[in-house]
Amino acid sequence: MRINHTGEVCAQALYQGQALTAKLPAIRSAMEEAAEEEIDHLAWCEQRIRELSSHTSVLNPAFYGLSFGIGALAGLVSDRVSLGFVAATEEQVVKHLDEHLSDIPATDRKSRAILEQMRKDEAAHASNALHAGGHVFPRPIKFGMTLLSKVMTKTTYRI
Ligand SMILES: [Fe+2]
Numbered sequence: 001m002r003i004n005h006t007g008e009v010c011a012q013a014l015y016q017g018q019a020l021t022a023k024l025p026a027i028r029s030a031m032e033e034a035a036e037e038e039i040d041h042l043a044w045c046e047q048r049i050r051e052l053s054s055h056t057s058v059l060n061p062a063f064y065g066l067s068f069g070i071g072a073l074a075g076l077v078s079d080r081v082s083l084g085f086v087a088a089t090e091e092q093v094v095k096h097l098d099e100h101l102s103d104i105p106a107t108d109r110k111s112r113a114i115l116e117q118m119r120k121d122e123a124a125h126a127s128n129a130l131h132a133g134g135h136v137f138p139r140p141i142k143f144g145m146t147l148l149s150k151v152m153t154k155t156t157y158r159i
C-alpha cells in the first residue's frame with residue numbers, strides 16, 4: 001500500500017504540474033476530473049496504511065518534486081505530449097495494480113477493494129487521455145518509464 005500511496009502522490013504532482021503549463025483550457029478541465037479522483041485514491045491509500053499500522057514513504061517529497069517537474073515539462077512541450085504522458089503513466093499504474101492484486105491475499109478484502117476501484121479509475125484516465133488527443137508514446141520511452149517505476153517501487157517498498 002505504501003508503493004501505491006507514493007504512486008498517488010506522484011499522480012497529484014503530475015496533474016498539478018500539467019495544469020500549470022497546459023495550453024488549452026479544455027485539456028486543463030479534462031485533467032481536473034482525473035486529478036480529483038487521484039485525491040480520493042491518495043486518501044484511501046493513506047487511510048489503509050494507517051489501518052495496517054504502517055507508514056508512508058519518506059521519499060514522497062522527492063518523488064513529488066520529480067513528478068511535478070516531469071508534468072510541467074510535458075505540458076510545456078505540448079498538450080498532446082502531456083496527455084500521452086498521462087496515458088502511458090496510467091497504463092503502467094494499471095499493470096502495477098494487477099501485480100499487487102495478485103500478490104495481496106484474498107482475505108485482505110479492504111485493500112483489494114481499494115486497488116480494484118483504483119484500477120478501474122486509472123484505466124479510464126488512460127483511455128480518456130488518449131481520446132482527448134494524447135500522443136501514443138513509442139516503445140523505448142515506455143520502457144524507460146518502466147525502469148523508472150521499478151526504482152520507485154523497489155525503494156518505497158523499504159522506506
Ligand atoms: Fe490514482
Ligand SMILES: [Fe+2]
Pocket residue numbers: 011034038090121122125
Ligand atoms: Fe489516475
